[in-house]
Ligand code: SF4
């Protein structure tokens with residue numbers, strides 16, 4: 001469909017007053033929707049080592065290791081994870097949580113393998 005120049009000028013003028021559809025990422029951050037499933041988080045103090053999360057994970061992305069008396073760590077391969085949330089649903093102790101963190105990009109794929117333990121609750125440095 002052809003547009004006449006007057007209409008086009010009007011469209012251009014209108015766009016000057018519109019909020020941009022994009023942001024200056026990463027300088028500006030964006031809010032993800034409430035139900036967005038991003039990076040996983042593990043709470044070692046809640047884990048009882050039942051391994052239900054491991055059993056139910058469809059991609060084998062999570063491994064629970066016993067590291068002491070009633071002490072467990074979770075190894076999660078964020079590169080294998082499909083963010084389905086099954087492990088969170090399977091955990092009766094609520095030791096796993098899906099966050100809204102989307103910033104997963106890495107140059108080295110091995111850095112997507114993170115270990116959460118009492119000593120290291122957060123992902124290693126990027
Ligand atoms: S299902 Fe929950 S409590 Fe059981 S091993 Fe996994 S994280 Fe720990």
Ligand code: SF4
Pocket residue numbers: 056057058059060061062076080081082083084085086087088
């Ligand atoms: S979110 Fe899904 S794919 Fe990722 S570790 Fe949990 S069960 Fe596995």
